Amino acid sequence: xxxxxxxxxxxxxxxxxxxxxxxxxxxxxxxxxxxxxxxxxxxxxxxxxxxxxxxxxxxxxxxxxxxxxxxxxxxxxxxxxxxxxxxxxxxxxxxxxxxxxxxxxxxxxxxxxxxxxxxxxxxxxxxxxxxxxxxxxxxxxxxxxxxxxxxxxxxxxxxxxxxxxxxxxxxxxxxxxxxxxxxxxxxxxxxxxxxxxxxxxxxxxxxxxxxxxxxxxxxxxxxxxxxxxxxxxxxxxxxxxxxxxxxxxxxxxxxxxxxxxxxxxxxxxxxxxxxxxxxxxxxxxxxxxxxxxxxxxxxxxxxxxxxxxxxxxxxxxxxxxxxxxxxxxxxxxxxxxxxxxxxxxxxxxxxxxxxxxxxxxxxxxxxxxxxxxxxxxxxxxxxxxxxxxxxxxxxxxxxxxxxxxxxxxxxxxxxxxxxxxxxxxxxxxxxxxxxxxxxxxxxxxxxxxxxxxxxxxxxxxxxxxxxxxxxxxxxxxxxxxxxxxxxxxxxxxxxxxxxxxxxxxxxxxxxxxxxxxxxxxxxxxxxxxxxxxxxxxxxxxxxx
Amino acid sequence: xxxxxxxxxxxxxxxxxxxxxxxxxxxxxxxxxxxxxxxxxxxxxxxxxxxxxxxxxxxxxxxxxxxxxxxxxxxxxxxxxxxxxxxxxxxxxxxxxxxxxxxxxxxxxxxxxxxxxxxxxxxxxxxxxxxxxxxxxxxxxxxxxxxxxxxxxxxxxxxxxxxxxxxxxxxxxxxxxxxxxxxxxxxxxxxxxxxxxxxxxxxxxxxxxxxxxxxxxxxxxxxxxxxxxxxxxxxxxxxxxxxxxxxxxxxxxxxxxxxxxxxxxxxxxxxxxxxxxxxxxxxxxxxxxxxxxxxxxxxxxxxxxxxxxxxxxxxxxxxxxxxxxxxxxxxxxxxxxxxxxxxxxxxxxxxxxxx
Numbered sequence: 020x021x022x023x024x025x026x027x028x029x030x031x032x033x034x035x036x037x038x039x040x041x042x043x044x045x046x047x048x049x050x051x052x053x054x055x056x057x058x059x060x061x062x063x064x065x066x067x068x069x070x071x072x073x074x075x076x077x078x079x080x081x082x083x084x085x086x087x088x089x090x091x092x093x094x095x096x097x098x099x100x101x102x103x104x105x106x107x108x109x110x111x112x113x114x115x116x117x118x119x120x121x122x123x124x125x126x127x128x129x130x131x132x133x134x135x136x137x138x139x140x141x142x143x144x145x146x147x148x149x150x151x152x153x154x155x156x157x158x159x160x161x162x163x164x165x166x167x168x169x170x171x172x173x174x175x176x177x178x179x180x181x182x183x184x185x186x187x188x189x190x191x192x193x194x195x196x197x198x199x200x201x202x203x204x205x206x207x208x209x210x211x212x213x214x215x216x217x218x219x220x221x222x223x224x225x226x227x228x229x230x231x232x233x234x235x236x237x238x239x240x241x242x243x244x245x246x247x248x249x250x251x252x253x254x255x256x257x258x259x260x261x262x263x264x265x266x267x268x269x270x271x272x273x274x275x276x277x278x279x280x281x282x283x284x285x286x287x288x289x290x291x292x293x294x295x296x297x298x299x300x301x302x303x304x305x306x307x308x309x310x311x312x313x314x315x316x317x318x319x320x321x322x323x324x325x326x327x328x329x330x331x332x333x334x335x336x337x338x339x340x341x342x343x344x345x346x347x348x349x350x351x352x353x354x355x356x357x358x359x360x361x362x363x364x365x366x367x368x369x370x371x372x373x374x375x376x377x378x379x380x381x382x383x384x385x386x387x388x389x390x391x392x393x394x395x396x397x398x399x400x401x402x403x404x405x406x407x408x409x410x411x412x413x414x415x416x417x418x419x420x421x422x423x424x425x426x427x428x429x430x431x432x433x434x435x436x437x438x439x440x441x442x443x444x445x446x447x448x449x450x451x452x453x454x455x456x457x458x459x460x461x462x463x464x465x466x467x468x469x470x471x472x473x474x475x476x477x478x479x480x481x482x483x484x485x486x487x488x489x490x491x492x493x494x495x496x497x498x499x500x501x502x503x504x505x506x507x508x509x510x511x512x513x514x515x516x517x518x519x520x521x522x523x524x525x526x527x528x529x530x531x532x533x534x535x536x537x538x539x540x541x542x543x544x545x546x547x548x549x550x551x552x553x554x555x556x557x558x559x560x561x562x563x
Numbered sequence: 564x565x566x567x568x569x570x571x572x573x574x575x576x577x578x579x580x581x582x583x584x585x586x587x588x589x590x591x592x593x594x595x596x597x598x599x600x601x602x603x604x605x606x607x608x609x610x611x612x613x614x615x616x617x618x619x620x621x622x623x624x625x626x627x628x629x630x631x632x633x634x635x636x637x638x639x640x641x642x643x644x645x646x647x648x649x650x651x652x653x654x655x656x657x658x659x660x661x662x663x664x665x666x667x668x669x670x671x672x673x674x675x676x677x678x679x680x681x682x683x684x685x686x687x688x689x690x691x692x693x694x695x696x697x698x699x700x701x702x703x704x705x706x707x708x709x710x711x712x713x714x715x716x717x718x719x720x721x722x723x724x725x726x727x728x729x730x731x732x733x734x735x736x737x738x739x740x741x742x743x744x745x746x747x748x749x750x751x752x753x754x755x756x757x758x759x760x761x762x763x764x765x766x767x768x769x770x771x772x773x774x775x776x777x778x779x780x781x782x783x784x785x786x787x788x789x790x791x792x793x794x795x796x797x798x799x800x801x802x803x804x805x806x807x808x809x810x811x812x813x814x815x816x817x818x819x820x821x822x823x824x825x826x827x828x829x830x831x832x833x834x835x836x837x838x839x840x841x842x843x844x845x846x847x848x849x850x851x852x853x854x855x856x857x858x859x860x861x862x863x864x865x866x867x868x869x870x871x872x873x874x875x876x877x878x879x880x881x882x883x884x885x886x887x888x889x890x891x892x893x894x895x896x897x898x899x900x901x902x903x904x905x906x907x908x909x910x911x912x913x914x915x916x917x918x
Contacts, residue, residue: 312886374787
C-alpha cells in the first residue's frame with residue numbers, strides 16, 4: 020500500500036538520514052547531586068525505588084529550578100527504627116536554582132530544605148501552590164514520614180507538615196496535587212506501596228538473591244488529603260472511598276476522563292490490577308478500573324504498574340492512560356473510547372513491538388518534536404540488579420525509550436542516550452525556555468541527567484501558564500485545547516516526579532492558535548488568533 | 564505377587580524329608596513375618612540337603628524380604644545352578660543384582676522372566692536406552708500415570724536424546740543438524756545471540772530444512788525483535804503451508820506488532836489446519852476483536868470456553884468476551900462474562916511476572 024508522504028514522514032526521513040537524535044545529553048552545570056540509594060546484599064526493596072525530580076520555578080524568575088529527592092544511607096544492619104542518616108549532607112534532598120546562564124546553584128541550605136529527617140528514606144516529590152499565594156510548594160514523599168514544605172516567597176521554605184497534617188507514614192511513593200472537589204484549593208493524593216519495614220524484609224530468588232516481588236508483602240492503602248483552605252488538610256481517604264481496596268500503588272496521574280468536570284485519579288499498582296478512581300462529584304470516588312477496561316491487560320492479566328501518565332495521545336480530546344511495566348508485559352496503553360470506557364491498545368499503538376522486553380519507570384507524553392502529536396519518553400531499567408544472570412535476554416541498565424507519535428502510532432526514535440542507566444524518575448519541562456521540551460532523569464547511584472532538546476526547525480509551539488482565579492491558582496484540572504490538541508493541566512504523572520506545570524503544545528507549521536480552556540470552576544475561556552512561539556499566561560476570567 | 568507365587572510353587576515342591584520340614588517351617592515363619600526365623604529354617608534346609616533348589620530359592624527370597632540383597636545373591640545363584648529354569652530365582656536374582664548395581668548381570672535374569680520394568684531400569688544403567696524406552700513404554704501402557712515409570716521413561720528418553728545429539732555433534736559437527744542442535748540448547752539457556760548464530764548457520768547450510776525458521780523466529784520473539792520474528796515465521800509458513808504452528812506463530816508475531824488485520828487470516832488458517840487448539844482460538848479471538856470482527860472474536864472465544872473450563876486461557880476468553888460485550892452495550896452479558904472471569908481468577912493462581 021502506498022503511504023502518503025506527509026510532512027511528518029518527510030521530517031522523520033530527513034532526521035533519519037541525518038542520524039540526528041532528538042536530545043543532547045548535557046551536563047547540569049553546578050549540580051553535583053548523586054542519588055544515594057545505598058544498595059545492600061540484604062536487598063531491601065526500598066533501595067530500588069527512588070528518586071524524584073521536580074522541575075518548577077520556586078522563585079518565580081521565569082527559569083525552571085530543579086529539586087532532587089535523595090534516598091538515604093542503608094547498611095546491612097538496618098533494623099527498626101530505621102535511620103537513614105539524612106542529616107548527613109550526602110543524603111540531603113537538594114534544590115538547585117537555575118541561573119540566567121543555564122548553570123545551577125545549590126540553594127538547599129539557604130532554602131531550608133536540608134536534612135529531610137533521619138527516619139525518612141526519600142522517594143518522590145509533588146509540586147503545587149496549595150495556599151494560592153503564587154509560590155509553588157513542595158511535598159516530599161518518603162518511606163517514613165512525608166514532608167510539606169511551604170514556599171515562603173522569599174527563597175525559603177518552611178516545613179509545615181505537622182500543622183498541615185499530611186505526614187501519611189508508611190511507604191509513600193508518588194504524590195500529586197489536584198483539586199478533586201473544585202473548591203479552588205489544591206488537595207493531595209499520595210500513593211503508598213506496601214506494608215514493609217526492615218525487620219520484615221525478605222530476599223527472593225534462592226541462590227540468585229533478588230529483591231522480592233510486591234506480592235511477597237502485604238498490600239496497603241493510598242491517601243487522599245482534602246485541603247481545608249486554611250493551611251491544613253483532612254485525611255478523607257476512607258470517606259472518599261480510596262481505602263476501599265488495598266493497593267500496591269506506585270504512580271498516580273490525574274485527568275477528567277469522563278468529561279463531568281471533576282478530576283479523576285488513575286493509580287498504577289505493582290503486580291496487580293490498576294485502579295481508576297472515578298470522581299463522583301460529591302466528595303467520593305468509585306474504583307472502576309475493571310468495568311471501565313483500564314484495570315488489566317487485554318488478556319485479563321495484572322500489571323507491574325510503575326509510572327503512569329494520563330494525557331490524550333491520539334488527539335481525540337479524551338485523556339488516555341499509559342502505564343510503564345516490567346518485561347514481557349508491554350507498556351500498557353488504555354485508550355479512552357469515550358462513554359467511560361477504555362480499551363487496551365498497546366499492540367495497535369506499536370508499544371507491543373517496542374516494549375515487550377522493556378522495564379519502565381518515569382514516563383511522559385510530550386510533544387518533543389513540536390509536530391502536534393505527543394511523543395513518548397520512558398526512563399528505563401529493570402528492578403533486579405542481577406536480572407541478566409537470571410535471564411540473559413534482559414538487562415538491568417537500559418537507555419531511555421523515545422518513541423515519536425505518528426498519528427497515534429509510536430515509532431522508535433534516537434534519544435541521543437547511548438549509555439545505559441538504572442533510571443527511575445523522569446520529569447519533563449522546557450529547561451532553557453526555547454520552546455522545546457527537555458527531560459531530567461534520575462538514576463540510582465548516579466547523577467541526574469539532562470536531556471536537552473536539540474530543537475528541530477520549522478515547527479512552532481505554544482507554552483501556556485494557567486493562572487486560576489476562581490479555580491485553584493495553578494489551574495490544575497483545567498482542560499486546555501490548542502488547535503485540536505488537548506492537555507489536562509497537572510504537574511503530576513510520570514513516576515515520583517513533578518513536571519513543569521506550563522502546558523506545552525507543538526503546533527507544527529501553524530503560526531497561530533486557538534486556545535480553549537475549561538477551568539475547574541466551570542468557566543470556559545477561548546483565546547483566538549494567539550501568536551505561536553511564546554510563553555502565554557492565561558488568566559481565568561473573574562466572572563463567567 | 565512374588566511372595567504368593569513363591570508359596571504356590573513351594574507348596575508343589577514340598578516333600579517329606581527333613582530338609583523339606585525346615586522349608587515348611589520357614590514358610591510358616593514367613594506367614595508370621597518372622598524373617599530371621601525364616602532365614603534360619605531355610606539355611607538349615609540347605610545345610611541338610613545342599614541339592615534342594617527350593618531351599619536355596621527360599622533362603623534368597625528371605626534375604627530379599629530383609630532387603631539384604633548382598634546375602635540373597637549366593638543362595639539364588641545356587642538355586643539356579645540346581646534348577647536353571649526356576650523363574651522365581653531368576654526374578655529375584657535379577658532384582659538383587661540390579662539393587663546391588665550389577666545391571667548387566669541382572670539383565671539376562673530379568674529378560675528370562677519378562678520383568679519389563681526392572682529390565683528397563685537395568686537397561687538404562689547399561690546404556691541400552693532404546694530397549695529401555697521400549698520396555699518402560701510397554702509397562703506404562705498397562706499402568707498409565709505411574710510416577711516411577713514416568714520418571715524412568717522420561718529419564719531414559721532424555722538420555723537417548725542426549726546420546727543421539729552427542730553422536731551427531733561428534734560425527735557431523737559441521738552439519739546443519741548439529742548447528743540446529745546447538746541452537747536449541749542456547750535457546751533453552753536463553754542465550755539468544757548464540758542461538759541466533761547457530762540457527763543462521765544451519766539455515767545457510769540447509770535453507771529448506773523444516774523447523775529452522777520457526778525456531779529462529781522464536782529466538783527473535785524471545786528477544787523482543789518482532790519484525791525479525793515475523794520474517795522468520797513467514798518463511799516457515801511459506802516452506803510449510805500445512806503447518807498450523809507456523810501460521811499460529813506468524814499470527815502471534817503480527818498481533819504483537821499491532822497488525823491485527825494481517826494476523827487474522829494466519830490465525831484462521833492455523834485453526835483450519837488444526838482445529839480447536841485453545842491457544843489458537845484465544846489468539847484468533849484477540850486478533851478478530853482488535854480488527855473489529857466481533858462475530859469471529861465471539862465465536863472463537865465461546866468455542867474456547869466450551870473446550871476449556873478451569874484454565875487461565877478460559878479466564879482470558881471470558882475477559883475478552885466481557886470487553887467485547889461491553890463495547891457493544893450488552894451490559895448483562897458483559898457482567899456475566901466478567902463474573903465468570905473473576906470466578907476463574909480466584910481459583911487459578913494469579914498471573915504475575917516475576918521479572
